[in-house]
Amino acid sequence: MATRVLYMEERRGQDPDPNYAREFDARIVERGPDFVVLDQTLFYAEGGGQPDDTGSLRWTDGEARVLRVTKEKGFVKHHVDRMPNADSVHGVIDWNRRYKHMRMHTSQHLMSGLVFRKYAARTVGNQIHMDYSRVDFQPANFTTDDLKRIEDECNGVVASAQDVRIFEEDRVVVQNKIEDRALLDLIPQSVRRLRIIQIGTADYCPCGGTHLKNISEIGRVRILEKRSKGKETDRVVYELLPA
Ligand SMILES: [Zn+2]
Numbered sequence: 001m002a003t004r005v006l007y008m009e010e011r012r013g014q015d016p017d018p019n020y021a022r023e024f025d026a027r028i029v030e031r032g033p034d035f036v037v038l039d040q041t042l043f044y045a046e047g048g049g050q051p052d053d054t055g056s057l058r059w060t061d062g063e064a065r066v067l068r069v070t071k072e073k074g075f076v077k078h079h080v081d082r083m084p085n086a087d088s089v090h091g092v093i094d095w096n097r098r099y100k101h102m103r104m105h106t107s108q109h110l111m112s113g114l115v116f117r118k119y120a121a122r123t124v125g126n127q128i129h130m131d132y133s134r135v136d137f138q139p140a141n142f143t144t145d146d147l148k149r150i151e152d153e154c155n156g157v158v159a160s161a162q163d164v165r166i167f168e169e170d171r172v173v174v175q176n177k178i179e180d181r182a183l184l185d186l187i188p189q190s191v192r193r194l195r196i197i198q199i200g201t202a203d204y205c206p207c208g209g210t211h212l213k214n215i216s217e218i219g220r221v222r223i224l225e226k227r228s229k230g231k232e233t234d235r236v237v238y239e240l241l242p243a
Helices: 095-119 144-159 171-177
Strands: 023-031 035-038 055-059 062-072 075-080 088-093 122-128 133-138 164-170 193-199 203-206 220-228 234-241
Touching: 035 088, 088 095, 095 122, 095 133, 095 144, 095 193, 095 203, 095 234, 144 220, 144 234, 164 171, 171 193
Parallel strands: none
Antiparallel strands: 023 035, 023 088, 035 075, 055 062, 055 088, 062 075, 122 133, 133 234, 164 193, 193 203, 220 234
C-alpha cells in the first residue's frame, strides 16, 4: 500500500494543521540499502520545485538522520544515515527548513498568478530554496519598472493577510475555474481529483506542495534580479524578508 502522506490531508481547522505538523509516529513497511519506507509520513519528497524535508527518525534507543526524501510510485523513501533498529519510529521534520519552503512556495503561487494576470506571462519553471527562489516567465521581457511593480503588487496582496485554503476538487470543475489552463496539462489525465491551493481571492492553483495558512506569514517579497534565459523567457530571482 502506498505511503499515507499526512500533509496532503485536507485542512479542516484541526490542530495542528496538516501543513504545520512537525512530528508523527509510523511503522516501517520496507527497508532498502540506505532507506526506509513508512506506512505514513510528514516528510515532503523532492518535487514540483520544492526541495525535500530533512529531519530525524527516532526509536527507543537510537536516532537516524533523514538526509534525503524521494517518492517512487506512491512510496516515500526516507534515506537515512543508519538503519533503525526497530519496527516503529517517531519522525521529526526540520521545521526551520520546511517553514522557509512553505513561505517560498506560497509566495511563488502569488507571484505566478499576479504576473499571469498583469503580463499574460506563464510560469514555465520554478525552483524554491531556503534563502531565495526563482521563477521563469514566458513570454516576458521585464523592465526595471515592471519588476518594481511586481514586487509592490506582491507585497500589497501579502498585506491583505488572506487565508490559504487547501482542498480537493474534480478535474472538470478545476478546468472551468483555473485561469492558466496550461497548468492542468502538466498533470496526467488519469488524475481526476486535484488538490487545490486557494489564496483568498488572489490565486487558485492545483499543487502538491506544503503551504502557509495565511499569506501574512510570507513577510516581504524582495526581487533581487532578473536574468534573460532567451526565447522571451525571464528568470526572476527573489528573497523573503521578515514582515
Ligand atoms: Zn505549487
